[in-house]
Amino acid sequence: MTQARWQQLTEWPLAIVAAIFLATYAWEVIADLQGPEAMAAEVIIWTTWGVFLLDYFVNLSLARERWRWFYTHLFDLAIVVLPMLRPLRLLRLVTILAVLQKTAGRAFRGRVSIYVAGAASLLVFTAALAVLDSERHAPGATITTFGDALWWAFVTITTVGYGDFTPVTETGRFIAVGLMVGGIAMLGVVTATLASWIVERVALTEDHARTATRGQIRELSAQIEQLQEMLEKRSA
Incomplete structure (x- = not known):
């Protein structure tokens, strides 16, 4: 499998995993969970982290030039490593933003x-x-x-x-x-x-104006040719 194919297949699943993380993290923070509920939330959060960690290493292994891919994707590494620190876990949501950006670009x-x-x-x-x-x-x-x-x-x-x-x-x-x-x-x-x-x-308006001008020039040229033909016939 190529890296491009892997990224295409995992684009939306990773966004869904990030959404699950967001819902769990929001539940944990807003409700200020304690005890078993807090433990359950942490399990879900760390599971989503494992999914992103797996995706990073798969991308690294599938890259044609691994070292080049590594140092040109340091931000991807940060998304995986830094969320181990609790307040920076939300970096995982960059995945959702990336999907939104690609969708907007295509549209x-x-x-x-x-x-x-x-x-x-x-x-x-x-x-x-x-x-x-x-x-x-x-x-x-x-x-x-x-x-x-x-x-x-x-x-x-x-x-x-x-x-x-x-x-x-x-x-x-x-x-x-x-x-x-x-x-x-x-x-x-x-x-x-x-x-x-x-x-x-503005460019589209200028193109339309140029097209209209060319059409008018062609019409005038045709009329001039007709007049010339009429004059030649009369002089003959």
């Missing part, structure tokens, strides 16, 4: 808005989970409920930053930086898409 610009809306919603939701997970039990924390975390994520991704809720842990601040960068990146995607659409429309 051209008409569906980019769907991708941006989906990615923004996912980013806000997951950032709220991550910051609540890291902040809730910290001394002096202001973000102690999921509602607080969701409000904080909204005002942070829009770079409004009211300051009513702020992270007090290093992990929480790291999540805040990532959320702000993500918000700016999405704004860039929207701006670039809009600019591309405007350029395309």
Whole structure:
């Protein structure tokens, strides 16, 4: 089996696994699970990690130039390794974003808005989970409920930053930086898409104008030829 074939076959299954992870992680964080329920959630979360670990090594083994693939896919390695640290587990959801991006790309610009809306919603939701997970039990924390975390994520991704809720842990601040960068990146995607659409429309209008002009020139040439023929007949 080729690497391209493997990636094609596992694209949606990995997205489903990431969605299962998100649902389990959300349940664990929002409900603040303890005891057997927390253990069950952890089993599911670590199982999904195992699936991503397997996918990484299969891709590495199927790559034609393994060393080149390794150092050009360090981010994929980070998705597998860093989620061993609890607050960074949400990196696995990059898989869902990748599927959304490919779907939007295949559907051209008409569906980019769907991708941006989906990615923004996912980013806000997951950032709220991550910051609540890291902040809730910290001394002096202001973000102690999921509602607080969701409000904080909204005002942070829009770079409004009211300051009513702020992270007090290093992990929480790291999540805040990532959320702000993500918000700016999405704004860039929207701006670039809009600019591309405007350029395309202008180019299309110019093409139509050129086509119309060529048609008019051909009509005028035909009329001139007819007049010349009429004059030649009369002079004869």
